[in-house]
Amino acid sequence: METKKIYKFIILMGFVSLFGDTVYEGTKGIAGPYLYSLGASLFIVSFTAGLGEFLGYALRFISGYFSDKYKTYWIFTFIGYGLIASIPLLALVDRWDIAVLFILLERIGKGIRSSARDAIISFATSNIGRGLGFGIHEAFDRLGSIIGPLVFLASFGLTGSYKTGFLVMLIPFILLMMCLILAYKILPNPSVMEKPQDKRYDSKILYVYMLFSFFAIVSFPQYPVISYHLKMHNIFNEQIIVLLYTIAMVFDLIFSLLVGRFYDKWKFKVLFLVPIATFVLPIFAFQVSKFLAVLGIVLYGFIMAFHQSVMRAAIADLTSISKRGTVYGLFNLIFGVGYLLGGIFIGYLYNLGYFHIMIFALLSQILSMYFLI
Template identity: 40%
Template sequence: MDQGKRNAIKFVILMGIVSLFGDMVYETARGIMGPYLGSLGASAFAIGLVFGLGEFLGYVLRIVAGVLIDKTRGYWWFVFIGYGLISAIPLIGLTDSWLVASTFIIMERVGKSLRAPAKDTLLSIHTAGIGKGKIFGIHELADQFGAVLGPFLFYLMLVFGLGYKNSLLLLFIPFALMMVVIVIAKLFAEKVPVEKEKEVITDKKKARIYYYLYLTFIFFTSLGFIGFPVISYHAVKVGMINDKVVPLVYAAVMVMDALFAIPIGVLYDRFKIRIMTVLPFLTAITVLAFTKNIVFFFVAILVWGIIMAAYETVIRAFVGDNVPISERGKYYGIFNTVLGISMMIGNSIAGYLYEISITYIVGFVVLMQVLAIVMIGVILATYKNNSNNSGV
């Protein structure tokens, strides 16, 4: 392996450490903020509104951020500002007002909309010839380690009697470490060969066709990808698991995500778009979680973790492989927005159907995956006669 590739791996590890520390802060908050806002006097409706608004802004603004990133090429400015807004989470420990705390929560989500397309673009262009699937896989491994470690350490702080406020303020430590590593990563990025426009698709019209076909595929398959909150709600309701073990079950799912991130990324680098044909079939398996069989339930949620690994690695790698650098920030922004909206709509439909009949949920999931299979078939047929460097 030449020095350029070694530096590319070191760079993605540094960016992974950035995400690790970031996850230690905001993923921890996402787990405890509902009850905490309630303790400050917020109603259930207000809590739902705050998180709903935060997620909406966090996804919709990614399109705007992506366009600005492409126009300015200010990748690192968006990274610094976006990650800097994570400081809003430990600041919650300084207030007794749920309104102020809610404002901080929304600020962090806005920060997410700024940093996500910039980070994805930086990862996609600093590859030095290493497959993008592997690059995103390495990054996801570190990212998920932080997502598991953060809530666990926060739990220990509560156990030792520090309370919510002091525990939140202590999150300034991983935040500060994160900002230091961002500076190091920026300085180190200068040693990594940057991907040139000629190394990717140069026919922008074809690139857009592939991109939107792919985006339609992702929309359908993610529409039928039921979120963990709905699945865990069912498991507790029917008595398969106790509500106290739900965090441990979710941690196990995140471990599966981390373990499969790199292997899935490597498979993508070898098989490219063809590996996506597996995704609808895996998603269909997750309906087993809605039975009353504990074995089926654990099979389903472990598969759910593998699917999450795919969402965080190969589906992003495809965008980097098939969108020109000059428009990559914009199209990463569109991609993240569509993904977020489809999951939001899909889970809302699933929650509604659950109140009617579980059979309807199964039918909905299967129907969406059939549509996704049709779309991936169209994409594969298009690629069959395509001579670009997609590897297909």
């Protein structure tokens, strides 16, 4: 396939993620305060965030395996994106437990689609540079994360209603499904894009990389937890909290393009920044200072750029074509377990005191650095 057509495909898949993140990320920043308004505790919010990420990542192992076995990359991708419809359905909810269910359904959809989608992108970008390809995709993804909160903020500001904000998200959901259909028509058989190679892959290196990823993730606080902290201590109101999430996504967008290019040049060396930044994040995020909170938001975006671009791109450089979806699934399972345990530990340690979170972050990131070395 000619390069121009490859870029067209990547851009279309970028728009799919843009509209998908407009829906999900547009409401993620307000999820903590929203559940708080329905009567949920901090532990429920933290556990939901952790469980949601666990489901969103753990299911990728299953979907990745079956997408490899039956070459059904597109089927899993379409089903997974279809479940994003659960976010607009939050407009019909008045109970925190039902809201949690819908939030988890969206995460399940992400688990179904992500490994297959990542495999598709890895095939399509094999000849143009995976760091660049995943960086472009992540940039569109983050652009949606910027637009989404602004759309929600505008509707919430005009009506003062969470439900209106959720209902508006039906529009980008329809647009994402249209773009997905167009992308499928360009590349219905994605695995033919990458030529089989004779290169042997060392499974030990892959497993060590998985351990690095787990410990890099486990002390990373999710934004619903950070936003809950900001709201509970009256550091910022709901509108500012959503705006801060938008700022985080702006930095994620910028950094994803930069670190993607750096990865293509320096490969795994750039990953040493991840444990350092992840250790520093809770130092800023769980303070009562507005200035430190903003610094924490910028750092949150920086770390997310690594999670969603180069850490994904690295998997393709460690695996063969025939196992690509399965290994992406395993990688995402490791991420999911890290998010789940992290959500539980951080939610519990938060009640014990800030110092306990810092010790947890220090120990986990020392281990992360050890496995990367």
